Amino acid sequence: MRLSIATAAACLLGMLSTAMASNERKVFAHYMLGLTYGQTASDWALDISTAKAAGIDGFALNAGPNDSFGDQQLDLAYKAAEAAGFKVFVSFDMGCCGAWDINKVVRWINAYKGSTAQYKVNNVPFVSTFEGPTWADQWANVRSQTGGIYLVPDWSSLGPNGIAGQLGKIDGAFSWEAWANTPGPKTTDADRAYRSTLGSKSYMMGVAPFFYTNIADYNKNWYWGPETLWFDRWEQVLQIMPDFVQIISWNDYGESHYIGNSRESSIIPQAKRYASGIPHDGLRMVLPYYIASYKAGARVSIPNEGAVFWYRTSPKNAGNDGGTTYGPSGTTKAIDAINDVVYVMTLSNTDTSVFVTIGGNGQQFQVKKGVDIVKMPFNSRTGQVRVVMQNGKNGVGAKDIVAYPVNGNVNFNPVVGQTN
Known part of the structure; x- marks a missing residue:
């Protein structure tokens, strides 16, 4: 396959990133903590072992501010990850379900920063978000109260141009733009714009297979494509070579982009009509190849034909x-x-x-x-x-x-x- 000048430049940019060495590239899966009510230690162990077998390095634990079971499930997640040699970090969901109290954010980071499962960069906890740009000024206080963090938020509502005005507050950015905004192919235009804006700061690239949601309680009823996205987006990862990849998602059944074990108890009632009994496990089959190629910086042999x-x-x-x-x-x-x-x-x-x-x-x-x-x-x-x-x-x-x-x-x- 011939590479265009733009594609070759993107590959070079990925390989020359000063933020992360190639052998430190990591792949995480977005994990909805808010869907884990009643989940057991063995459930966590199963998900982690399944993810590890696919080559995934860790879970980004998307957590809301008001889940009554959040503390318990977060503790189960960290303990299961510790036992398995797996990495996790908290992704504070600031786009849904109430406001975050800074004291709780600090408490969670401090509680697990010493865990062997806590993913760290430069010896400080890696922290992310789903949205929350209006919370941007509070992160300096969080840093001072936790001894430092490596902050790579998803502020996709700002876009690359908006992120440019926040560079002094972050260590990188995660882009949720894993789908084509309009019908047609998904391009790497947004990825390239983020890389250009961030310079030496870390870029986390979102990769997803599908998107469909139809939940009246949340006023959600839309689809995103294209239908070949799982193939397209992983090929684009090998072009862009971002510092991190985040798979969207492991268990968000309501948005149809789950790649993990189907767990009926975690499917909310309004999503059961389109997610119940619809397996996506096969999507993981391609991950050992793509993840190994991404980390090596070059295509490897197919490990499982x-x-x-x-x-x-x-x-x-x-x-x-x-x-x-x-x-x-x-x-x-x-x-x-x-x-x-x-x-x-x-x-x-x-x-x-x-x-x-x-x-x-x-x-x-x-x-x-x-x-x-x-x-x-x-x-x-x-x-x-x-x-x-x-x-x-x-x-x-x-x-x-x-x-x-x-x-x-x-x-x-x-x-x-x-x-x-």
């Missing part, structure tokens, strides 16, 4: 689209931004082929060495989705494609499968 595939379970024009738009304030219908396609992402150390079928009917595709992606249209076919690699590895989707959705509503949350 096979394929991951995803699809919606009914044609987009069958059933009620629920008024879902593209983006939170968009006017484009979400159904106009999706296609009736089975997407197959292949990983192979040689050129090979993959056979994709719906209800026993399909076609064979030639795929390139490394990571490739192919697309097979529904073409009115229904039934079981099956993917077979030339090497014999095969997988079957957890749900069939049907002509009309069971509950009458279009589900924009894809089913994900993988080969054995």
